[in-house]
Amino acid sequence: MADRSVCLTLGHGRECLCYVFNSSPGKPAVKMAWYHKLGSGLAGLGNHEMATYRYETHLHTAEGSKCGISSGAEFARYFKTLGYAGIFVTDHFLNGNTTVPQELPWGERIERFCHGYEVTAREGAQIGLDVFFGWEYSYGWAHFLTYGLGKDWLLAHPDLLAWDVLQYCDRVHADGGAIVHAHPFREGVEIVQLIPDKMDAVEVVNPGRSDKANRHARDFAASFGLPGTAGSDIHSTRPKRRCGVACSRRLTGPGEYIVAVKSGDAVVFDEVQS
Numbered sequence: 001m002a003d004r005s006v007c008l009t010l011g012h013g014r015e016c017l018c019y020v021f022n023s024s025p026g027k028p029a030v031k032m033a034w035y036h037k038l039g040s041g042l043a044g045l046g047n048h049e050m051a052t053y054r055y056e057t058h059l060h061t062a063e064g065s066k067c068g069i070s071s072g073a074e075f076a077r078y079f080k081t082l083g084y085a086g087i088f089v090t091d092h093f094l095n096g097n098t099t100v101p102q103e104l105p106w107g108e109r110i111e112r113f114c115h116g117y118e119v120t121a122r123e124g125a126q127i128g129l130d131v132f133f134g135w136e137y138s139y140g141w142a143h144f145l146t147y148g149l150g151k152d153w154l155l156a157h158p159d160l161l162a163w164d165v166l167q168y169c170d171r172v173h174a175d176g177g178a179i180v181h182a183h184p185f186r187e188g189v190e191i192v193q194l195i196p197d198k199m200d201a202v203e204v205v206n207p208g209r210s211d212k213a214n215r216h217a218r219d220f221a222a223s224f225g226l227p228g229t230a231g232s233d234i235h236s237t238r239p240k241r242r243c244g245v246a247c248s249r250r251l252t253g254p255g256e257y258i259v260a261v262k263s264g265d266a267v268v269f270d271e272v273q274s
């Protein structure tokens with residue numbers, strides 16, 4: 001039996017909620033995908049049906065993030081079992097909840113920081129899962145997922161932590177990187193810091209945040225004409241809910257991910273385990 005789908009349009013044609021009810025044993029009972037194409041009309045249900053390559057965009061390993069529970073290799077095997085095409089390892093950077101000691105020389109700190117990604121990438125290469133590099137840069141409670149730059153870029157900028165947040169954004173963009181504002185609204189955080197002109201996209205669905213916080217994130221993205229994306233912000237291989245994006249073709253790197261998000265080809269999905 002094929003999965004059953006119901007499509008509900010909200011927000012004057014700017015948003016589409018697509019509820020997909022799985023009928024296959026072992027799959028989540030209910031799958032919800034929210035997606036939009038700001039300024040270019042409503043994305044139809046057909047986009048969901050064509051988007052076959054699924055990606056986790058926000059992931060923390062035990063090797064790189066203090067909050068991480070599962071190892072990078074465990075994550076690779078987990079997402080391969082789920083049929084994902086790839087994952088992005090985005091451990092907390094050195095100004096966040098990192099496992100890397102602050103007193104080490106810069107080069108050693110970067111080597112240790114990249115270890116979680118490298119462990120995951122090795123396992124992914126062995127089992128056929130694409131693993132891409134990124135990180136979550138912190139500015140107080142504002143967290144920015146950074147994609148498209150690598151270890152060499154980090155090693156070449158030992159003064160990075162001395163930059164202010166605006167300089168950081170400008171340097172990332174100047175060198176071809178991209179920035180997504182992760183969970184811009186958080187419960188219990190009274191001072192919300194938004195930098196819309198420096199963002200490439202906004203994480204509009206994060207399972208760790210309340211429905212209200214995610215709704216504010218969608219409103220923020222819509223108000224500034226920014227595309228929306230999603231990520232599980234996953235810390236272990238036993239999540240109750242998974243979010244990510246699905247694309248119509250396989251990505252070859254983080255740069256293509258951002259292109260897909262901006263073009264509307266990256267369809268947001270949100271799954272709740274039965």
